[in-house]
Amino acid sequence: MARHAPPRSACLRCAADLPALAEPAAPVAICGACRVRPGPLDACLAAVDYAWPWVDCIAQFKYRSQPGMAATLAGLMRAVPGVAGALRQADRVVPMPLAPQRLRERGFNQSHELARRLGAGPCDPLLLLRVRETPPQAGLNRAQRLVNVRGAFALEPEQAGSVRGQRLVLVDDVMTTGATLHAAADELRQAGASHITAVVFARAPAPDTVP
Template sequence: MSGKHPLYQIMQRLPGTCQVCGRWPSMPVCTTCETRHAPPAPRCPTCARRLPPGSAHCGACLTQSAGGGPTYLHALVAAVDYAYPWDGLIARFKFRGEPGWAGPLATLMLRQPGGRELLGTCDVMVPVPVTASRLAERGYNQSWELIKALRRQAPDTRALALADALVRIGNAPDQHPLPREQRLRNLQGSFVTHPQHVARLRKTHVLLVDDVSTTGTTLNAAAQALLQAGAGRVSALVLARTSVH
């Protein structure tokens, strides 16, 4: 059933069983589980990694900045750590044909510090694209589903949502098990801006949306392509950040 269907939207608001603790009645994730497993936490504004007390940036980003390494993202905000129970729910959303999770997960993204602020300051929202073969396999791009859910829950946003502003070319292997250096090599030239949208992106603040950030290489590669097309600034909002850097 389409996410735009009135019956689907009603069903999304009806109580059911919490998919983490099993409590009933509840929304898909109950308030107790959300409070327990998604507490606000200080994060590095560059990579969204958790920060130790008193730190403004993580050590890895400070080292990279001191070494002159390229960073194309202006800011990166993550709602939660990629850990229990979110890793399992993301797997259901991403790999098991359950796009309805976009709504509850988008709610989580908006409730965490910085999420709603980014949504309010961006001009354009762009999903991180998947390859054509992966899209055919899944039937949807989970990042685009998140954008649609974010816009439904923040209807006052003025941002333009462009599903195909970025195109992913080639079929690089899955990034998850690879070290950072190999990720960078895999993603060089993997993203291009759709010619139809270049004029709409020029001098804008673009917000990239994705489900998970591991090392930030995918987001930086996508941001680089947008900046090369004339975007003025690129930030990113993701649901989860892994502990890997």
């Protein structure tokens, strides 16, 4: 597996690819969709586009019981400009949770494996809970995905009060339209998180949706 990924020209807030005509030297590159309707994330940083060969790598990692691949994938994530700074400033690194049934089936949470190998701490896999199993997101547009994940996340009740004023890094393996990450980030915002950066391994192109 390659240990270096080509640099991406991407929106700071949603990690969507920016058009080639975007100003590469601009200090802050924000896509049109995020300018019109900012989401709950202050920043989103992705290592690679969700395309070959990375699609195969992710499938092998998640579905063929190879959690050891997380070390290499996390290394690519750490190399993304801005990730090291976000990790240094974070009060907590929060992996996206799996529903209990899916966790039992897979045997591990791929987001937690990535988060704990990013080399930052404290990594808190118990803060954010998946409280509702949702149908697969594949084949749904953004609006449908938002409805699908509504109410799917909650904070661990005894920790909810500790989030206020904290800077958080939210970790996931793949971001498609952003609906799932945004649903999780909304819960953290409501609990008072002051700044949320999402760090994902792969960002799927979504030209016909708002990220």
